[in-house]
Amino acid sequence: MTALNSKIPPGPLEKKWENFKKTAPLISPTNKRKFNIVVIGSGLAGASAAATLAQEGYQVDCFSFHDSPRRAHSIAAQGGINAAKNYQNDGDSVWRLFYDTLKGGDFRSREANVYRLAEVSLHIIDQCVAQGVPFAREYGGQLANRSFGGAQVSRTFYARGQTGQQLLLGAYGSLSHQIGAGRLRMHTHSEMLDLVVINGHAKGVIIRHLLTGAILRYAADAVVLATGGYSNVYYLSTNARGSNATAIWRSYKRGALFANPCYTQIHPTCIPVAGDYQSKLTLMSESLRNDGRIWVPKKKGDQRLPHQIPQQERDYYLERKYPAYGNLAPRDIASRSAKEVCDQGRGVGPSGLGVYLDFEDSITRLGKKVIEERYGNLFEMYENITGENAYEHPMRIFPALHYTMGGLWVDYHLMSNLPGLYVLGEANFSDHGANRLGASALMQGLADGYFILPYTLGSYLCTQFETKPSIDLPEFEQAQEAVLATTSRLLEVRGSLSAHYFHRELGKILWEHCGMTRSEKSLQEALSEIPKLRERFWKEINVPGSNDSFNKSLEYAGRVADFLELGELLARDALHRRESCGGHFRTEYQRPDGEALRNDELFSCVQAWQYQGEASEPTLLQEPLCYEFVQPGMRNYK
Amino acid sequence: MKSSLNSSSLGQTRAERKLLSFTLRIWRQENSHSPGFFEQLDAKDIPAEASFLEMLDIINDRLIEEKKIPIAFDSDCREGICGTCSMVINGIPQGPGRGAACQVYMRSFSPGSTITIEPYRVKAFPILKDLVVDRSAYDRLIQAGGFISEHTGGAADAATILISKKTADAAMDAAACIGCGACAAACPNSSAMLFVGAKVTHLSLLPQGQPERSERVFSMVHAMDGEGFGNCSNYYACEAICPANISASVIATLNREFIKASITL
Ligand SMILES: Cc1cc2nc3c(=O)[nH]c(=O)nc-3n(C[C@H](O)[C@H](O)[C@H](O)COP(=O)(O)OP(=O)(O)OC[C@H]3O[C@@H](n4cnc5c(N)ncnc54)[C@H](O)[C@@H]3O)c2cc1C
Ligand code: SF4
Ligand code: FES
Numbered sequence: 001m002t003a004l005n006s007k008i009p010p011g012p013l014e015k016k017w018e019n020f021k022k023t024a025p026l027i028s029p030t031n032k033r034k035f036n037i038v039v040i041g042s043g044l045a046g047a048s049a050a051a052t053l054a055q056e057g058y059q060v061d062c063f064s065f066h067d068s069p070r071r072a073h074s075i076a077a078q079g080g081i082n083a084a085k086n087y088q089n090d091g092d093s094v095w096r097l098f099y100d101t102l103k104g105g106d107f108r109s110r111e112a113n114v115y116r117l118a119e120v121s122l123h124i125i126d127q128c129v130a131q132g133v134p135f136a137r138e139y140g141g142q143l144a145n146r147s148f149g150g151a152q153v154s155r156t157f158y159a160r161g162q163t164g165q166q167l168l169l170g171a172y173g174s175l176s177h178q179i180g181a182g183r184l185r186m187h188t189h190s191e192m193l194d195l196v197v198i199n200g201h202a203k204g205v206i207i208r209h210l211l212t213g214a215i216l217r218y219a220a221d222a223v224v225l226a227t228g229g230y231s232n233v234y235y236l237s238t239n240a241r242g243s244n245a246t247a248i249w250r251s252y253k254r255g256a257l258f259a260n261p262c263y264t265q266i267h268p269t270c271i272p273v274a275g276d277y278q279s280k281l282t283l284m285s286e287s288l289r290n291d292g293r294i295w296v297p298k299k300k301g302d303q304r305l306p307h308q309i310p311q312q313e314r315d316y317y318l319e320r321k322y323p324a325y326g327n328l329a330p331r332d333i334a335s336r337s338a339k340e341v342c343d344q345g346r347g348v349g350p351s352g353l354g355v356y357l358d359f360e361d362s363i364t365r366l367g368k369k370v371i372e373e374r375y376g377n378l379f380e381m382y383e384n385i386t387g388e389n390a391y392e393h394p395m396r397i398f399p400a401l402h403y404t405m406g407g408l409w410v411d412y413h414l415m416s417n418l419p420g421l422y423v424l425g426e427a428n429f430s431d432h433g434a435n436r437l438g439a440s441a442l443m444q445g446l447a448d449g450y451f452i453l454p455y456t457l458g459s460y461l462c463t464q465f466e467t468k469p470s471i472d473l474p475e476f477e478q479a480q481e482a483v484l485a486t487t488s489r490l491l492e493v494r495g496s497l498s499a500h501y502f503h504r505e506l507g508k509i510l511w512e513h514c515g516m517t518r519s520e521k522s523l524q525e526a527l528s529e530i531p532k533l534r535e536r537f538w539k540e541i542n543v544p545g546s547n548d549s550f551n552k553s554l555e556y557a558g559r560v561a562d563f564l565e566l567g568e569l570l571a572r573d574a575l576h577r578r579e580s581c582g583g584h585f586r587t588e589y590q591r592p593d594g595e596a597l598r599n600d601e602l603f604s605c606v607q608a609w610q611y612q613g614e615a616s617e618p619t620l621l622q623e624p625l626c627y628e629f630v631q632p633g634m635r636n637y638k
Numbered sequence: 639m640k641s642s643l644n645s646s647s648l649g650q651t652r653a654e655r656k657l658l659s660f661t662l663r664i665w666r667q668e669n670s671h672s673p674g675f676f677e678q679l680d681a682k683d684i685p686a687e688a689s690f691l692e693m694l695d696i697i698n699d700r701l702i703e704e705k706k707i708p709i710a711f712d713s714d715c716r717e718g719i720c721g722t723c724s725m726v727i728n729g730i731p732q733g734p735g736r737g738a739a740c741q742v743y744m745r746s747f748s749p750g751s752t753i754t755i756e757p758y759r760v761k762a763f764p765i766l767k768d769l770v771v772d773r774s775a776y777d778r779l780i781q782a783g784g785f786i787s788e789h790t791g792g793a794a795d796a797a798t799i800l801i802s803k804k805t806a807d808a809a810m811d812a813a814a815c816i817g818c819g820a821c822a823a824a825c826p827n828s829s830a831m832l833f834v835g836a837k838v839t840h841l842s843l844l845p846q847g848q849p850e851r852s853e854r855v856f857s858m859v860h861a862m863d864g865e866g867f868g869n870c871s872n873y874y875a876c877e878a879i880c881p882a883n884i885s886a887s888v889i890a891t892l893n894r895e896f897i898k899a900s901i902t903l
Contacts, residue, residue: 048790051790052790055789055790066714066722067712067722067772067773067774068773068774068776068777068817069777070721070777070817071714071720071721071722073714073715073720075715075719075720075721076715076717076719076720085796085797087797123791123793125796126793126794126795126796127788127790127791127793128796129793129796129799129846130786130788130792130793130794130796130846131785131786131788131846132785132786132809132813132840132841132844132846132847134806134809134810134813134840134844135806136806136810137801137802137803137805137806137807138803139802139803140800141800141801141802141803142797142800143796143797159810159813160810160814162719162814165719165814165816166810166813169813172780173780173784173785173786174785174788174790176777176780176781176784176785177781177785177787179781180781180782180783186777188774188777211766240714240715240716240720241713241714241715241716242714274685274687274688275655275685275687275688277685277688277692277695277696278688278692279689279691279692279695279716280716280717282716282717350655384737384741384743385689385743386687387687387743387745450790450791451790451791454790494705496703496705497702497703498698498699498702498703500695500698500699500702501699542702542703542705544701544702544705544706544707544708545707549669550669550710550766550767550770552708552710553702553708
């Protein structure tokens, strides 16, 4: 059994990172030039890492399946980025951001990692401002902050509703600088389809060039994955269409551990699904819940229009159940409550899967102008998508998959159990435990890429001077053959159904049985249905076109094939975690009042899965979580 | 946009979904070397609430079921921010209305009409397949100097330099560009000046952008000419279609910055 050594440095919490940096081995500038680093992904995590490593003198090759590094899904983040700057002097501190993140994660993350994240957050803002990120400012010229996701302090920095875009363009600027200077090779339209492992170490990748179909080998002294999250395993999510799990999934099949796959986050305020053709779900900012009241009709199957339903026949269920927090109840609680009323047949809209978010009272109280000032752009976006005017009729919203806390297992160095493989950003499992706080994913991606990996990489590389990998090794040959075999197999089925069809069906199974609520029975159901769907996929799919050309259907089919496997692991992990925590709610484990019941005695641990081949079940490894500096408490929002 | 209960799904029950039909005239081209042509396709029974790209998804699924080759088109975020989608709908780059092609909805077309869909026609953006073009020229313009050369880890505390709200807002207006390439596609001269002007304006407004201000504008303009983009002759077609509302005033800024740099360098 692989021992899970998290490599947390000794010493007091506040000193761990500092001590680590003091003693970490350094690689001299002349030696840096000798090391080849492959970075997969150019989102916040990948672009920041690649640019920083190239600037330090490493030989860097960065790959992205997109047509430009600037397209990475990070571009779509809206709300903002947290940092413990305490510019507002409202009592924030590194400790408070650390504690909020740990508590928000329902005490399922490592103290040392989270503390380091909070510490490093200070430098991120400095770095971004220096790059020219136009953060919002006060009239006096100071940086503006807002309170986000129910935080008691204002620590969120933002650039209008386009924070992710501006941060990514900052990192893309640095990346472009290095490319232009000839210090970094950027490979766009290049998809990693396998990891090459030599003597147990990650030493290269197999890339399919998407325009030509060429399958290429790249050797490296270390491989960095920054390939984003896997929400799209549910088919519909707020993620971009192209977001996928292929890089991390295929690395898992080469021996990297997959940690906590069942930790997924569902966002309560998205525009509901309108039909089967729907391709993605659009997030509506959570801030709308500050002034909107959420309700459904009291009566089942009530077909009346909202304004025809009198007050006494409406159920403002969040206000009723959580009088203290009301419509501002946390994301998971708001989402689950919406599901509950829809399951009772009281949902609204054509599909019956929606609840009203009503601004009528706020408009009466504050006037339309105030509401327009606060949310004008959101109302416009809503109208553009749905054709409905939310000043006149209540909005309809429904929860949607938004973020995945799970990912490849990494230690304090951000290295996986496979030496030489580093995993950054949403692709790793590291800092958010069972639930992520708003505005902290951007923070983590940039922390990992700008400030953590550049310090930790040396510890591994200093042991690798003698081991130059060559692409002529049989391991490269074998991995390349394996990729070719998979793509050929996809093309040879020639059934009659599109990859889309199977992806949608998988999404239905997961959403139904492993979504906002999960139970032993529903998870068993998922575990029996997914393999059947997978079998059908390999018999009935039709992938048109050929292997040696630009073939979007082929790219997509490969990603769906991986989702069909990952979905099963997700359900297995959820079944194994017999407790409710953060985004993972098991109906068997709730308190009498319906709130999540955590089980620290048995499950205060990371669940990491190890692949054992197609015919066997994966094995489970556990990393215990020890709380030395804080006492895990229970959440209470009543 | 005007909405009424009739055109929305608010009052609809499950049974009564509105379906629309169209004829598509769509550009098909195997690769950069092969000749292209317009193909006529039926788009029958498209849900009125579907987006334009979802309509193309539906058509593609049907083509796959009929064992035909689907239409290649780019998209990713599908909410108007990533700049990946790129096509010309009825002669308009990124389609009718403000926003990107992914934000166009089928209910805005008259039922039964013929819709023409083709790729951007810009020499510097070669066609790769069907509606997909190669926009890497825009990346190279940024690589030429569209950044601030900041070294990771060396930055001073962000609070040390104050920036007025007005300046920050103006920089943000220009920084909002999504890099979609529609400006060059709309321009009769295939000029990239809205794109370059947006970046130069964003960075030259900010104190952090000052040290490289002159070199930046020089190298970006030089690269723009090198890539084969044309010059601006004040049509303002770019401003009219830009999904990120970039104002043509950034082109004036670009010209001014260029002249200033020519004097000082
Ligand atoms: C709508 C929305 C709003 C959000 N808002 C916020 C917010 O306000 N605040 C916040 O903190 N977080 C927010 N998030 C979360 C946050 O945006 C993401 O978690 C974060 O940006 C992920 O960054 P990343 O660098 O890890 O991955 P990504 O940005 O997803 O980048 C992945 C990169 O990997 C590449 N890639 C993937 N697979 C391969 C492969 N096989 N081969 C080659 N390349 C590959 C892609 O091309 C891309 O370059 C939001 C998320 C969504 C969906
Ligand atoms: S300036 Fe406008 S049209 Fe041109 S690339 Fe930017 S967003 Fe697109
Ligand atoms: S798909 Fe992202 S802008 Fe259209």
